[in-house]
Amino acid sequence: MPRSRFLAPRVLGPALALVLIAAFAAAWFWRDGDGAVSSALQSFRLANGMEVLAIPDHRAPVVTHMVWYRVGAADETPGKTGLAHFLEHLMFKGTAEIAPGQFSRIVSRNGGQDNAFTHYDFTAYFQVIAKDRLPLVMEMEADRMINLELTDAEVLPERDVVMEEQRTRVENSPMSLLQAEMNAALYGDHPYGRDIIGHKEEIDVLTTDDALDFYNRFYTPNNATLIVAGDISLDELRPLAEKYYGSIAQRAPTFERARVPVIWPAEDRRIVRRDDRVQQPTWLRFYPAPDYSNAGAREGAAFDVLAELLGGGQTSRLYRNLVVTQEIAASVGAWYEGSRLDAGKFGLYALPHVGGSLAELEKAIDTEIGLLLADGVSEEELARAKTVIAASAIYARDSQRSMAYAYGEGLMTGLSMADIHEWPDRIRAVTADDVLDAARALLAGVAVTGELLPGEGT
Structure with a gap:
């Protein structure tokens, strides 16, 4: 599976902070096929509630296909921290159609790249691939939105992988440990005050049922957004989105967040x-x-x-x-x-x-x-x-x-x-x-x- 890119608190520094600002600002500067600035962003909503956005850029026959879920580490049930990031790992464990670990191999064999990342407020999966392979990755991504198969044989070893990631990125990083303490002091009881990857003792007891419950509750089309950027127009994307995602029924209510408020510290x-x-x-x-x-x-x-x-x-x-x-x-x-x-x-x-x-x-x-x-x-x-x-x-x-x-x-x-x-x-x-x-x-x-x-x- 691809290396997970969970977005835990880190010292951004000016270089990375500027990259984030630039990416945000660059949204306005999207160019059309002739190199001119274009604002031809187009969107619509499928009947099942999934939002779809096309970002045209016709300079090369390549697309970036992303599915974003409106759930992240800040939405986890108390006592089960790390579940959003854990499920991100498990989404590569296969369905009846795609064997465990084959998703990324299929993308790679077709000349593409894929990965995923977890944030406090969302989880996302993406592939960068030639335009003529777009239907392939859409079919695979739609398949694992509803047909993920998990057993202890797959889940428990992957939990050990996440535990090792927690040790490497948090426990063995003095800077991460300092920032964890600082975030806890800044955000208090709000989930932003803890690491996205979760607490070690809680990750260690996450189960297959925990992962499936989270998946069935949040990984539903009415809680997702599809974004395709590159050599695509809305007219081309609409029938593909309808074919691969439009037939997926809602299996849970649209998620309504209810988080504790952020209470800032009263003193330095x-x-x-x-x-x-x-x-x-x-x-x-x-x-x-x-x-x-x-x-x-x-x-x-x-x-x-x-x-x-x-x-x-x-x-x-x-x-x-x-x-x-x-x-x-x-x-x-x-x-x-x-x-x-x-x-x-x-x-x-x-x-x-x-x-x-x-x-x-x-x-x-x-x-x-x-x-x-x-x-x-x-x-x-x-x-x-x-x-x-x-x-x-x-x-x-x-x-x-x-x-x-x-x-x-x-x-x-x-x-x-x-x-x-x-x-x-x-x-x-x-x-x-x-x-x-x-x-x-x-x-x-x-x-x-x-x-x-x-x-x-x-």
Whole structure:
């Protein structure tokens, strides 16, 4: 089976954060077959409730086929954490038509690539393949939507695989352990406060019945969205969607979420973690932030620009002042994580120069934040930040997968097609006053600060 790409909390850093912003912004820049910018996004709904979206790009006879389910790690039953990610693994275990482990091999033999990923708010499966093989992958994906066969012989060994993944990605990663503590402090009892992969002791007792119950409850067409990007039009996609997905009956009610609210910490928190595996100390800070859908168009765009301007790369304020001028940081960055349903966060991270002090570095970062809050930003650095985002979007628009992901993630986390389509216009409209308002809304409040240090203990 393909390597699972579960989306657990990690230090994004400016590079990956900018990729996510660019993919989001690039949705507006989709080009038609002649290379011109196109907004010919088309969608419809099947009679069984499944949403279908076509993103045309006729430059090459290739398509990206994605099925998104509106269920993720934050929707699991208490006591059964890790079930969404576990089922993602099990979806490759076969049906009556496709033997266990053969799904990915069939895709590969036909010149394609496939994978899957789990998020707090969704789970998705995709294939990138030649256009003439699209019916093949649609038939296989539709088959495992309703005909997955699971037995202890398949499920229990795969549970061991997930347990090993938990050990590798969380237990054996001091940074992951620190971030897990920080997320718990930031989000409290909300599911965003725990890792997507789940708690070790709960993963270890997940059963075949648990997986089948989850599958039968959530993997139903009225809880799914089909996105096909590439050499396809809605007229071509509609009959295929009707043939392969339209005949699937709803087997469960459309999922209505009922989550506990996010209650932000009432005061600043500091978490210090020591680990003898750590060679270089790291400083982190998480600020409470609304997600894109709750922030609104203007404020959400301003958060993105603030992250780029403050710590998005080598032209950012923190990098120029702390790495280049003062030479007290080896690396520094900022990001805004807004693609969630219930709440986001704004993050900062920094690594001191070898032998440097985290306390000195933190003081310098706080000074820069204070200057920004007091004096605002210049038109020059504002223009530079927006230019960087726009340039990244131009590169990202050449990727079908980035485009399909941008729309899928946005739709799964409360945005409309119009919200996604208009995002670059909103980035361009951000003013210096908007950025200052965003900084005051985020950076003047409480925060969770983390320190990862060499040495014994945890």
